[in-house]
Amino acid sequence: MGRFKTQxxxxxxxxxxxxxxxxxxxTSQNFGIIGNxxxxxxxxxxGPGAPLVEVxxxxxxxxxxxxxxxxENESVLVSASGDGSVKVWDVAAPPQANPLRSLEEHTHExxxxxxxxxxxxxxxxxxxxxxxxxxxxxxxxxSLRTFAEHSYCVYAAVWSPQHADIFATASGDCTxxxxxxxxxxxxxxxxxxxxxxxxxxxxxxxxCVVATGSVDKTVKLWDIRSPRRELACIAGHQYAVRxxxxxxxxxxxxxxxxxxxxxxxxxxxxxxMGGTVGGGxxxxxxxxxxxxxxxxxxxxxxxxxxxxxxxxxxxxxxVWHRDTDPAMM
Amino acid sequence: MSSSAARRVAQLNAHLTDAPVDxxxxxxxxxxxxxxxxxxxxxxxxxxxxxxxxxxxxxxxDDLVATLLKATVDRTGLDVNDVGDVVVGSVLxxxxxxxxxxxxxxFLAGFPxxxxxxxxxxxxxxxxxxxADVAAAIKAGYYDVGIAAGVETMTSNPMKWEGGMNPxxxxxSDAQSCLIxxxxxxxxxAERWEITREQQDTLAARSHARAAAAQRDGRFDxxxxxxxxxxxxxxxxxxxxxxxxxxxxxxxxxxxxxLAKLPAVFKKxxxxxxxxxxQVSDGAGCVVLAKRSYxxxxxxxxxxxxxxxxxxxxxPKVMGIGPAVAIPVAIEKAGLRSVAxxxxxxxxxxxASQATYCATKLGLDVEKVNVNGGAIALGHPLGATGARCxxxxxxxxxxxxxxxxxVSMCIGSGMGAAGVFELEA
Numbered sequence: 001m002g003r004f005k006t007q008x009x010x011x012x013x014x015x016x017x018x019x020x021x022x023x024x025x026x027t028s029q030n031f032g033i034i035g036n037x038x039x040x041x042x043x044x045x046x047g048p049g050a051p052l053v054e055v056x057x058x059x060x061x062x063x064x065x066x067x068x069x070x071x072e073n074e075s076v077l078v079s080a081s082g083d084g085s086v087k088v089w090d091v092a093a094p095p096q097a098n099p100l101r102s103l104e105e106h107t108h109e110x111x112x113x114x115x116x117x118x119x120x121x122x123x124x125x126x127x128x129x130x131x132x133x134x135x136x137x138x139x140x141x142x143s144l145r146t147f148a149e150h151s152y153c154v155y156a157a158v159w160s161p162q163h164a165d166i167f168a169t170a171s172g173d174c175t176x177x178x179x180x181x182x183x184x185x186x187x188x189x190x191x192x193x194x195x196x197x198x199x200x201x202x203x204x205x206x207x208c209v210v211a212t213g214s215v216d217k218t219v220k221l222w223d224i225r226s227p228r229r230e231l232a233c234i235a236g237h238q239y240a241v242r243x244x245x246x247x248x249x250x251x252x253x254x255x256x257x258x259x260x261x262x263x264x265x266x267x268x269x270x271x272x273m274g275g276t277v278g279g280g281x282x283x284x285x286x287x288x289x290x291x292x293x294x295x296x297x298x299x300x301x302x303x304x305x306x307x308x309x310x311x312x313x314x315x316x317x318x319v320w321h322r323d324t325d326p327a328m329m
Numbered sequence: 330m331s332s333s334a335a336r337r338v339a340q341l342n343a344h345l346t347d348a349p350v351d352x353x354x355x356x357x358x359x360x361x362x363x364x365x366x367x368x369x370x371x372x373x374x375x376x377x378x379x380x381x382x383x384x385x386x387x388x389x390x391d392d393l394v395a396t397l398l399k400a401t402v403d404r405t406g407l408d409v410n411d412v413g414d415v416v417v418g419s420v421l422x423x424x425x426x427x428x429x430x431x432x433x434x435x436f437l438a439g440f441p442x443x444x445x446x447x448x449x450x451x452x453x454x455x456x457x458x459x460x461a462d463v464a465a466a467i468k469a470g471y472y473d474v475g476i477a478a479g480v481e482t483m484t485s486n487p488m489k490w491e492g493g494m495n496p497x498x499x500x501x502s503d504a505q506s507c508l509i510x511x512x513x514x515x516x517x518x519a520e521r522w523e524i525t526r527e528q529q530d531t532l533a534a535r536s537h538a539r540a541a542a543a544q545r546d547g548r549f550d551x552x553x554x555x556x557x558x559x560x561x562x563x564x565x566x567x568x569x570x571x572x573x574x575x576x577x578x579x580x581x582x583x584x585x586x587x588l589a590k591l592p593a594v595f596k597k598x599x600x601x602x603x604x605x606x607x608q609v610s611d612g613a614g615c616v617v618l619a620k621r622s623y624x625x626x627x628x629x630x631x632x633x634x635x636x637x638x639x640x641x642x643x644x645p646k647v648m649g650i651g652p653a654v655a656i657p658v659a660i661e662k663a664g665l666r667s668v669a670x671x672x673x674x675x676x677x678x679x680x681a682s683q684a685t686y687c688a689t690k691l692g693l694d695v696e697k698v699n700v701n702g703g704a705i706a707l708g709h710p711l712g713a714t715g716a717r718c719x720x721x722x723x724x725x726x727x728x729x730x731x732x733x734x735x736v737s738m739c740i741g742s743g744m745g746a747a748g749v750f751e752l753e754a
Binding site for chain 2: 031032034063082107109128153172196198215240259
């Protein structure tokens, strides 16, 4: 469907929940190790098949590692910055007005941001300072709460798509935690992997199922009502699983991307047996090899069924339908 | 590379490494802060002066310790009532008497009766061992803040063996080796690993040159607490009040040529001379260690973090190789991958032979080791040396913005100790 070459190395990609064909792409200079960051907004104007074009570009003085769209204002998005700040951008505002806000509380790299899809007025940031912070753009520019329960970097914090106050966090301390923002402490801790957990996502159809991706190269599916054992374990990558996304259109479909440079699609209900930790590699429903460096950004559109997007350290952005192969575009 | 860049690279490496998580996670912890960290609040020392000749020759050990304790409290604003323990490294002083002198020193410094004190003796590493002991006690939850010190007055307590010898020593060659004089162990190291006289004199000359430059440029000023004391002129017998505020063993202008004229003293045809061995000295050092949460709550300064410590035994015949064995253990515990990840070393120069051996064996960059000179120029008051090195290291790390540093020394009877410290970001 569309490809785009970014100036720097890709870090994340997020489809707009309002405008079909619009994606936010986060990039960082020098692989995010040192240098600037650029937050792009790209769009396919003219429907499917049209090329991706840049509609906005925001510059930051440190690497940007993740982004998400506001669920209440279609022109607002936020980025996670290496300098510990969270940048808030407005596509509709003039360049000099951006960033709208720079929320500076984290003491180390912010690695993930995620907007609440139910309440729509708040979002989370996850940081290498081991904390997760809850923010709202209404009121003063200070976090509403800090969740400091992980003992190591938090790589992801993701709201439940069905419950306004529930979110899950993935950490380098090898645990997945589930929080209810109405209570003081986490409600559940799952030692989900033996290695660092880099990502997590909620199933959009079953509010008890969470997927985790780890340095152990596997994706695991968990039923948080019976956390002692995973529902499924998919050993389908040759390196760490960097992102996992549960498909908004099919309950059992899960997308992953990895440091092994591939993007893959799985059916966890039929493929849970495939491969074992440390054993062979499971075969996915599909595997895409269009990236020539780490594939680290991944999202599935909630507005168009079967449309996925990815970005990588090869400076390539691709948006395609899962029945096609972006390598052919 | 900036520290954040280094951390990011480390983080990424961890994501790509096929190592168990307990190993991969130790590396990136380097630049991270936890409320449970053991932090260095203060690290100070007295001048180090020549035994029997220098400025502190008539100053008793309790005065040295008291001077440092008082200055430490004055400079940091530490609430003495919170101090959980004072641990003083001391090697040569009569054990029980020295423990009592340390208690006296606390009262002279104005500490309340409730604060306890003890001594620790792991020979030349005692001052560093004191730091490790206090850090361990804080970790164990015994208290939140403690003082680690070290003191030696080699003027009044020379190295000696008292009483008889256990005849069973003859049944173990290692036990026998414990009785070898230190200078002879130096000759053993030089002989076994072919460390030449020239190499040793080069290191000694560099030690003096660097120490002289550091003193001239005032680089020791921030770590030295001047000592108000009395001094008896050995010729006239006249006693005067003086302030000692400088190390007095440094000989500017020392060259390999001047050092080459000195005779070997421990072995005929040997290579260890008074010029390339550490000086016999008087002095003290004092380090305040605290839990980070305590330091933050009390608004105390934080110089850096006490990261790791290791003491390891080696063959007593070549006790000088201790640092070459202890340093890798300590840096591994710190989660560092190699000596290349360390920015500064205070590698005690007991003898130029063993210091040369250790630096060579570990592949240390000479520009990172004893950048302000070592014990050959400054002196080696045994019980104080560890704490002295910590003071010198912490202040130099702050001065040049070094990320981290290692203090290490060899230990008589065959051991090495090493501690890793990190600058507060």
